[in-house]
Amino acid sequence: MNRLDIHKTYKLYIGGKFPRTESGRYYVVNNKKGNLIANMCLASRKDFRNAVVIARKAQTSWESVSALNKGQILYRIAEILEGRKEQFVTELITEGETKKNAQKEVEIAIDRLVYYAGWSDKYQQFFSTVNPVSSSHFNFSNLEPVGVVSIIAPENQSLLGLVSVIAPAIVGGNTVIVLASENKPLTAISFAEVLNSSDVPGGVVNILTGNKNELTSHMASHMDVNAIVYCGKDEKIIKEISELASNNVKRTIFYKKSDWENELCESPYFIEKNQEVKTTWHPTKI
Amino acid sequence: MQKKENNTVFKASWTYDEAPESIDHIQLNEIYNLYIDGEFVKPAKGVYFDTFNPANNEKIASIAEASDEDVDLAVKAARKAFTSWSKLPGKVRGKYIYRIARLIQERSREFAVIESLDGGKPIRESRDIDIPLVANHFFYYAGWADKLEYAFPNRTAKPLGVVGQIIPWNFPLLMAAWKLAPALATGNTVVLKPAETTSLTALKLAEIIHESGLPKGVVNIVTGAGKTGATIVNHPDVNKIAFTGSTGVGKYIQKATAATNKRLTLELGGKGANIIFEDAAIDQAVEGIINAIFFNQGHVCCAGSRLFIQESVADLVIQKLKNRMETLIVGNPLDKNTDIGAINSKKQLQKIEKYIEIGINEGGDIYQSKCKLPKNGNWCAPTLFLNVSQSHRIVQEEIFGPVLAVQTFRTIEEVIEKANNTPYGLSAGVWTEKGSKIFHLTQKLKAGVIWGNTFNKFDAASPFGGYKESGFGREGGLHGLKPYVKFD
Numbered sequence A: 001m002n003r004l005d006i007h008k009t010y011k012l013y014i015g016g017k018f019p020r021t022e023s024g025r026y027y028v029v030n031n032k033k034g035n036l037i038a039n040m041c042l043a044s045r046k047d048f049r050n051a052v053v054i055a056r057k058a059q060t061s062w063e064s065v066s067a068l069n070k071g072q073i074l075y076r077i078a079e080i081l082e083g084r085k086e087q088f089v090t091e092l093i094t095e096g097e098t099k100k101n102a103q104k105e106v107e108i109a110i111d112r113l114v115y116y117a118g119w120s121d122k123y124q125q126f127f128s129t130v131n132p133v134s135s136s137h138f139n140f141s142n143l144e145p146v147g148v149v150s151i152i153a154p155e156n157q158s159l160l161g162l163v164s165v166i167a168p169a170i171v172g173g174n175t176v177i178v179l180a181s182e183n184k185p186l187t188a189i190s191f192a193e194v195l196n197s198s199d200v201p202g203g204v205v206n207i208l209t210g211n212k213n214e215l216t217s218h219m220a221s222h223m224d225v226n227a228i229v230y231c232g233k234d235e236k237i238i239k240e241i242s243e244l245a246s247n248n249v250k251r252t253i254f255y256k257k258s259d260w261e262n263e264l265c266e267s268p269y270f271i272e273k274n275q276e277v278k279t280t281w282h283p284t285k286i
Numbered sequence B: 001m002q003k004k005e006n007n008t009v010f011k012a013s014w015t016y017d018e019a020p021e022s023i024d025h026i027q028l029n030e031i032y033n034l035y036i037d038g039e040f041v042k043p044a045k046g047v048y049f050d051t052f053n054p055a056n057n058e059k060i061a062s063i064a065e066a067s068d069e070d071v072d073l074a075v076k077a078a079r080k081a082f083t084s085w086s087k088l089p090g091k092v093r094g095k096y097i098y099r100i101a102r103l104i105q106e107r108s109r110e111f112a113v114i115e116s117l118d119g120g121k122p123i124r125e126s127r128d129i130d131i132p133l134v135a136n137h138f139f140y141y142a143g144w145a146d147k148l149e150y151a152f153p154n155r156t157a158k159p160l161g162v163v164g165q166i167i168p169w170n171f172p173l174l175m176a177a178w179k180l181a182p183a184l185a186t187g188n189t190v191v192l193k194p195a196e197t198t199s200l201t202a203l204k205l206a207e208i209i210h211e212s213g214l215p216k217g218v219v220n221i222v223t224g225a226g227k228t229g230a231t232i233v234n235h236p237d238v239n240k241i242a243f244t245g246s247t248g249v250g251k252y253i254q255k256a257t258a259a260t261n262k263r264l265t266l267e268l269g270g271k272g273a274n275i276i277f278e279d280a281a282i283d284q285a286v287e288g289i290i291n292a293i294f295f296n297q298g299h300v301c302c303a304g305s306r307l308f309i310q311e312s313v314a315d316l317v318i319q320k321l322k323n324r325m326e327t328l329i330v331g332n333p334l335d336k337n338t339d340i341g342a343i344n345s346k347k348q349l350q351k352i353e354k355y356i357e358i359g360i361n362e363g364g365d366i367y368q369s370k371c372k373l374p375k376n377g378n379w380c381a382p383t384l385f386l387n388v389s390q391s392h393r394i395v396q397e398e399i400f401g402p403v404l405a406v407q408t409f410r411t412i413e414e415v416i417e418k419a420n421n422t423p424y425g426l427s428a429g430v431w432t433e434k435g436s437k438i439f440h441l442t443q444k445l446k447a448g449v450i451w452g453n454t455f456n457k458f459d460a461a462s463p464f465g466g467y468k469e470s471g472f473g474r475e476g477g478l479h480g481l482k483p484y485v486k487f488d
Helices: A045-064 A067-083 A085-094 A099-119 A123-127 A160-171 A186-196 A212-221 A235-248 A268-272 B068-085 B090-106 B108-119 B123-142 B172-185 B200-212 B226-234 B247-256 B282-298 B311-326 B346-361 B412-420 B435-444
Strands: A026-030 A036-041 A137-145 A148-152 A175-179 A205-208 A227-231 A251-255 A275-283 B034-036 B039-041 B048-053 B058-064 B157-159 B162-166 B189-193 B219-221 B240-244 B263-267 B273-276 B306-310 B365-368 B383-386 B403-409 B427-431 B449-452 B485-487
Touching: A036 A186, A045 A137, A045 A148, A045 A175, A045 A205, A045 A212, A067 A085, A067 A099, A067 A160, A067 A186, A085 A099, A085 A186, A099 A160, A099 A268, A123 A137, A123 A268, A148 A160, A148 A212, A160 A175, A160 A186, A160 A227, A160 A268, A175 A212, A186 A205, A212 A227, A212 A235, A227 A235, A235 A251, A235 B247, A275 B435, B034 B068, B034 B200, B048 B108, B058 B200, B068 B162, B068 B189, B068 B219, B068 B226, B090 B108, B090 B123, B090 B172, B090 B200, B108 B123, B108 B172, B108 B200, B123 B172, B162 B172, B162 B226, B172 B189, B172 B200, B172 B240, B189 B226, B200 B219, B226 B240, B226 B247, B240 B247, B247 B263, B273 B282, B273 B412, B282 B306, B282 B311, B282 B403, B282 B427, B306 B311, B306 B412, B311 B383, B311 B403, B346 B365, B346 B403, B403 B412, B412 B435, B427 B435, B435 B449
Parallel strands: A148 A175, A148 A227, A175 A205, A227 A251, A275 B449, B162 B189, B162 B240, B189 B219, B240 B263, B273 B306, B273 B427, B306 B403, B383 B403, B427 B449
Antiparallel strands: A026 A036, A137 A275, B034 B039, B034 B219, B048 B058, B157 B485, B365 B383
């Protein structure tokens, strides 16, 4: 007799825990043949707002983690993901990828984490300056995280795209609330399990599944979110985000690319986009 | 001109004789036109507005009001000029910018006097701070023009196109320099609009730009009020807007440019925290407090308008601060003794007076310097409020005048919390003789510019700009190039 499979329940990932949506709602994800893959949590505005409160609390301490340590934590994520490669390949195939593409996507995602792990204690040196001012002052500029970042992850390449936008944000000391690919959300929640066992403090990465149309406006308008990343080409959504972002002069970052594989999709400039420049002066005359 | 009488600090009864800067050498026209496509042209609709000396409210000159049609001509001129300007070798672009820097140095005194005449700031500030910084800014960015490949490793920087720049009235020429120099160095062309109360030095700068031989259309200067600014913001053929001004207008611009593919940098308001610890060098700190809030009549977006004094030294610091306020000379901006000049406009004076009233009504204890104020013109005595808390409007909102809100604190954690509890994040100051405390605070304060044991210092090589609702993008230094380029 064939063994009966155990189906996995996919939930949200907020503050290092896996709660169901407070709204109790769900949506159905089917495969190409129209068969049920999973019932996903349909996250609500309140789920998002709860996640912002938790991300804000986590931000200060995450920012204070040493650059070396942050790099090691990112490397740890890569290690754990490598160990669970097959699961992610399977999930991507379930969602409709070919085996070849799924394998490639997971491998690049792992390598991308390693890439940003390496930047952790280097990007400051790349972007910071000592400024030769005319007066008797020591003056320098360095980067600081922008704070709490909303991310609307790419719809396709649901794992690689997700990793490609989360990694540069968190390696720079930000905390994030991510809305996963709506039609291919499985790997996002499985990636949350990887994060949860990789020494990433709870609240640094929070992952929601749900409806873009419903959540985008809240992610763009929340007054305690400092920046919003949108991956996609929908001009209507871009306009909506840009307008709502002006409520609190939120920074907007738009990635219109649809392919996250090539090397142009990783650089320290992606880290810099989620950073502020702080300039500090002190007299040198005694 | 008011003379300084006895003061309680020095118990001396000296007075200062007037020491006015000569205005004989200043060349001003009665009428100023728009600078479009390398020519001074009359506005299409023939409308002019007056610019006044805020120290006596007398008219100085008539200024052209640019209509939609004029702005369109300016954008077209800039678009046309962009093709050749952006292709010029960086070395050549740099040489033009060096020329502009030199011409400003040669005529610096004239610029300083006009700046004080038109805007009300003390001649000491316009002469020693504003105008030298203007020349330095052009000098600094001139040198970048042929070195951009070193500014952005692994990327090729390209200019954006036509840049619309809208600048404020508090540092009129300096803000023009902050905007123009990096835009030109990176190969963009510009339509610049000065604030309506302070157009003169920008128009004198147009004369210098003309003399420098800069190709026509590369810089266009259009004058007018908010409506002219809105026309620039909404013009479909502008690739970038750089705005310095209030957070309210900044939010409007961010909304207006949504999904237009226009790049945007905003340098907006602030409510800077200035923190005095018990182990600070108190006398230096008091000078720092004065400079933080009363520099340029407090018309400074990065002013230290929220003072936090550690409880153990609060009485001492406040007494010294009051004494020092009594020695400040408020009066004729053109007098070299003047510390605090005229409030820039009647409208701004009304706004400041409204906030002073709000401060009193909300229960704050007001202290104002007992200086005599001149009869005509727009004046405001140096003012501080004690007995206020985080929830008071004069603690939360930007006043943009010589009004200081004073609070006390006990612990480092408390003051960091209070200092950061504002939607703004432009500047902050910390006063302590303990090095580790300075660095602890400079790391924890959420602001784009942090001054340790100093305040209100500026330099062409030093990036400036805010966190949160104080805007985004930086001006000055290497980081100031980025808002004017795109990568392949």
